[in-house]
Amino acid sequence: MKKKLLLTLGVFILIIHQVSYSNEVCQKAFNSFEAGNYxxxxxxxxxCIEEHPDWLPAYYYRGYSNFYLGNYQVSLQDIELAINxxxxxxxxxLNAFNYLKGQANQYLGNYKEAINAYSMAIEFNSADLASYYNRGLLKNHLNNYQGAVSDFTYIIDLNSDIPSAYIGRAWSYANLEEYDKSLLDINKSLGLEENGSAYHLRGLVYYFIGKYEEALVDYSKAIELNxxxxxxxxxxGLLRNHLxxxxxxxxxxxxxxxxxxxFTGGYINRGQSYAGIGEYEKSILDFNxxxxxxxxxxxxxxxxxxxxLMGEYERAIFDFTKAISIEPDYAFAYYRRGWCRKFLGDFDNSLLDYNKAIELDPHxxxxxxxxxxxxxxxxxxEEEAADDFEMAILLDSVIRxxxxxxxxxxxxxxKVQEAISYTEKIIEEFPTNGNxxxxxxxxxxxxxxxxAVKSLDKSIEKGYSNFIHMINDPDLDNIKNTDVFLQLLRKHNVKVKIPNPAR
Incomplete structure (x- = not known):
């Protein structure tokens, strides 16, 4: 099967060019091309070119053949010769040749050159929807979302029945945070054709606007289709981790x-998931x-x-420091290193880390x-601490x-009563093990x-299993040596050694 030039639209752009084959070799060349024997x-x-160096179709079809074989740079050389x-x-x-030039540059990652070629193709044929479409995709890739909207809108105005044009524009709107417009386009696309990419994109948009259950449904539908x-x-998986x-x-x-x-990302995120259920050894293996x-x-x-989470604070500091040595602007690494340093009694350096984390990410x-x-x-x-607590309240204004x-x-x-009331409100809205x-x-x-023990009991019933972290968590020090806490551990068959309360 021939590789299609326009993969995203599934359209093959035909070149209408009458060719007169002057000899048997040139005819064999065309027959081989048509048969897919590139x-x-x-x-x-x-x-053919040795015998007829000015014969235009030979350069074009040789360039096309190299394109099909993935020899995009060689293909470009022939396209340029053909254009001349x-x-x-x-x-x-000229429209067809510049379109092929755009495709070759696109596959090579020369996106600006590809956009220029598609623009030239459009100049020779203003109804070339394929060039508008690919140029729109590349504008999205280069973060020129308004420009992409313009290209996809042009396509839709000429032909309102192309599902992929709505999806392209929906991506643009999503990146412009115009989520309502994005959803309208996605739904229009799905009305024309049910496809996985549309459900996936709608899932992403639902995620961005906090409709997590709807996002899960759409991701699952996308997987069902593809x-x-x-x-x-x-x-x-990312959404499920988040939830x-x-x-x-x-x-x-x-x-x-x-x-x-x-794929590194698969191991990193699975490692986070394993940590979330307290399977730290598997988590470490994935990160390794x-x-x-x-x-x-x-x-x-x-x-x-x-x-x-395992209570290995010095080893944790080593990893955070390693990350910072590679990326000195990684705010979260400073935050977590500061947390560990505080726990180890290194208060001055802990404060320095928190200050740096806030400098890098004040939100x-x-x-x-x-x-x-x-x-x-x-x-x-006290006053500086109060300012920090007020800022935390300001930034954490939405229940998650x-x-x-x-x-x-x-x-x-x-504000103890306010804290209790807000906690009850969180649990009423999201009765999760984490909350x-x-x-x-x-x-x-x-x-x-x-x-505290009743809430912890409810958390474990709902699936909380980070027992090593629970035992080391200084926020629970006031209950760790109480009878009700020990009874809770026995009830859930939790076998861990309770450390001395943190300083």
């Missing part, structure tokens, strides 16, 4: 690894595998975070929360399915021991 066609066209031989005024031929596209499994559905996320990332065993494939900053950071609420705690508990800087730090900030500001665990930590800090 290597053989190239040999015959080489001979086109008689003045043959717009249709079960071999690993990007669909990968994005569904705390770690076991299902592991399944998705394992599928990604099954298809592409050398990722680092065998490439020196990944994310692998160092998340391996360090897993070691942090992450948890860093302000952690720095506020350090300033309040260790340095006695996991990772809400606003109740802690309210507690440290002395029950956070509630347990907060109630422990408030010395509400029975409430």
């Amino acid at each position: 290597q053989e066609a190239i040999k015959y066209y080489d001979k 031989l086109v008689p003045y005024g043959e717009k249709e031929t 079960p071999e596209d690993i990007s669909y499994y990968f994005d569904r 705390g559905d770690y076991i299902l996320a592991i399944s998705d990332f394992s599928k990604v690894i099954e298809f592409h065993s050398d 595998k990722a680092l065998e494939l490439e020196e990944s900053i994310d692998a160092y950071v998340w391996r360090g975070d897993t070691k942090r 992450y609420a948890y860093t302000y929360m952690a720095r506020g705690q350090l300033k309040k508990e260790i340095f006695g800087l 399915k996991g990772g809400n730090c606003k109740p802690y900030a309210l507690f440290y500001l002395g 029950y665990y956070d509630a347990a930590c907060l109630y422990s800090l408030m010395n509400m021991k029975n409430d």
Whole structure:
């Protein structure tokens, strides 16, 4: 089967060019090309060009043959020669040659040159929708989203029944954060043709606007329609990680690894999922595998975070420091290293790390929360700590399915009842194991021991299994040696050694 030039539209652009074959060799060349025997066609066209160096079709079809074989640079050389031989005024031929030139440059990654070639093709034929489409795709790739919208809109105005044009414009709108327009285009595309890419894109848009359940449904539909596209499994895995559905996320990332065993991202994200269910050894193995494939900053950071959860703070600091040495502007690495340094009593360096993390990323609420705690508990800087807690509250203004730090900030500001009320509101909206665990930590800090244990019990019932982290978590120190806590461990058959309370 011939490789199609326009893969995304599934359209083969025909060249309308009457050819007079002057000899048997040239006829054999064309016959070989038509039969898909491109290597053989190239040999015959080489001979044709030796005999007829000004014969335009030979350069074109030899270039086309090399294109089909993936020899894009060689193909470009013939296309340029062919363009120079086109008689003045043959717009249709020049349109076709420039389209092929755009395709070859596109495959080579020469995107600006490809855009120029498509623009030239359009100049010779303003109804060339394929060139508009590919130029729109490349504008999206180069972040020229408004320009891409213009190209896809032109196509839609001329032919409103091309599903891929709506998808192209939907990508543009999504990147412009015009999500309502993006959804309208995706739905229009799906009305014309049911395809995996449309469901996948709609899933992404739903994710961006916080409609996670709808996103999961669409990712799953995309997988049903195209079960071999690993990007669909990968994005569904990311969403499941975000929602705390770690076991299902592991399944998705394992599928990604099954298809592409050398994809670093599959191991890193599966490692995070394993850490989420407390299977730290498997988590570390995945991060190690990722680092065998490439020196990944994310692998160092998340391996360090897993070691942090295991209570191996010095080893965690080593990984965070390694990540920072590779990428000095990685804010999260400073934040986590600061957390570990505080736990080890290295308070001055902990503060330096928190300061650097906030300098690099002033929008992450948890860093302000952690720095506020350090300033309040260790340095006695009450006013500065209060400023940090207020900033954490400002940044953490939306209730999420996991990772809400606003109740802690309210507690440290002395607004205990507000903290309790907000915690209850979080659990009412998202009764997840993570939110029950956070509630347990907060109630422990408030010395509400029975409430803390009840919340922890509920968290474990809902699937919380990070028991090593739980035992090492200083927020739970007020309940760790109580009878009700020990009874809870026995109830759930949790066998861990309880350390001395953290300083």
